[in-house]
Amino acid sequence: MRERRLRHVDKVRKAVHERLTKDINHLSHRAITLQEEVRAGRQPRMQPELLRRRAEELTARLAARDRALEAQSHIVSVTPRIVGGALVVPAGWFAEDKAEATHPSFAADAAARARIERIAMLAVMEAERALGNEPRDDSALKCGYDITSRQPVRPDLLPDDRLFEVKGRAKGATTITLTKNEIIAALNKPTQYWLAIVLVNEDDSTEGPYYLQGPVTQAPDWAEVSKNLELEELLHRPRLFTAFDPP
Secondary structure: OHHHHHHHHHHHHHHHHHHHHHHHHHHHHHHHHHHHHHHOOOOOOOOHHHHHHHHHHHHHHHHHHHHHHHHHOOOOOOOOOOOOOOOOOOHHHHHHHHHHHHOOOOOOOHHHHHHHHHHHHHHHHHHHHHOOOEEEEOHHHOOOOOEEEEOOOEOOEOOOOEEEEEEEEEOOOOEEEEEHHHHHHHHHOOOOEEEEEEEEOOOOOEEEEEEEEOOOOOOOOOOOOEEEEEHHHHHOOOOEEEOOOOO
């Protein structure tokens, strides 16, 4: 609080000094000019004494503002008083507890989820290498997909890269979440974009990868940040393929 208040006081002090000093100097200079005209026998439209009094008033005002700002900079903390309290619990917390009770999962914490995602990424990259492709990890780019897989060049064709959004899920999970960025990438490149699903067992063995092209059919709403998809429905889609049995 002290640092914020002192920054504010310094900012106000500089602005006040700049404005009032400029006005004082202008009035003083104008008063001197008019005094010279009076001495020369001319009658100016405004008396120099009036301008001199205004300059003195502004000088007094500047001093008063300095004292007030100096008083504001003296901050003394007092003993805080607690007047109320609240415990805020996200609704998703209870939803996760309920889901885990129905579908036990070993991905309850961030470290476990990161491990599952890492296992899933390795599974997809190994599958792509087994197919003769050259996968590259692009997950850090936040471009809407995790892996770019380059297919071998044929004499008569330069195939497009395959773009994979990898979703690793613990065995027993029920949903998959696609972010707005991932949905837009899927709709922008429908023939290149694939959703790769990898189910990870408790012993770190995997099922899949399962490839699904066209996981979404419509753009997200303007305020929508993500979309949840039923995992069971995805695994029964007619256009679902395993990595080693592509279309």
